[in-house]
Amino acid sequence: MAECTELEWAVQVLVNNFDKYSSRCCCCKNPRRISKKDFRKMLSRELNHMLTDTGNRRAADKLICDLDENKDGRISFEEYWTLIGGIASPIAQIIRQQEQSVKHTK
Numbered sequence: 680m681a682e683c684t685e686l687e688w689a690v691q692v693l694v695n696n697f698d699k700y701s702s703r704c705c706c707c708k709n710p711r712r713i714s715k716k717d718f719r720k721m722l723s724r725e726l727n728h729m730l731t732d733t734g735n736r737r738a739a740d741k742l743i744c745d746l747d748e749n750k751d752g753r754i755s756f757e758e759y760w761t762l763i764g765g766i767a768s769p770i771a772q773i774i775r776q777q778e779q780s781v782k783h784t785k
C-alpha cells in the first residue's frame with residue numbers, strides 16, 4: 680500500500696485493534712464483535728493510560744453495558760466506535776487547554 684497520511688494510519692490502527700479483539704460467531708454470519716471477556720482484555724491492555732479503572736471488572740462491565748446499544752452482550756464495530764469518540768472528545772479538550780496555557784506562558 681502507498682504511504683499513508685497520519686490520519687489514515689490512525690484509522691487503520693483503530694480498525695486493526697477492533698479486529699485483534701473481535702471474533703465472528705462460528706454458527707452465524709453476523710459481523711465481527713468483541714465479547715465481554717475480550718473487551719475487558721482490550722481495556723486493560725490498550726487503554727490503561729487514557730481510562731482509569733481498566734482493571735476493575737465492575738467498571739469495565741458498566742462501560743460495556745453503556746456501549747452495548749442493542750444489548751446483545753457483545754461490542755460491534757459501531758459500538759466500539761462510540762467508545763473511541765467518547766475517549767477522543769475529552770482528549771481534544773485537554774489538548775486545547777494545554778495549547779491555551781502554552782500561549783499564556785509565552
Ligand SMILES: [Ca+2]
Nearest residue numbers: 747751753755
Ligand atoms: Ca452490541
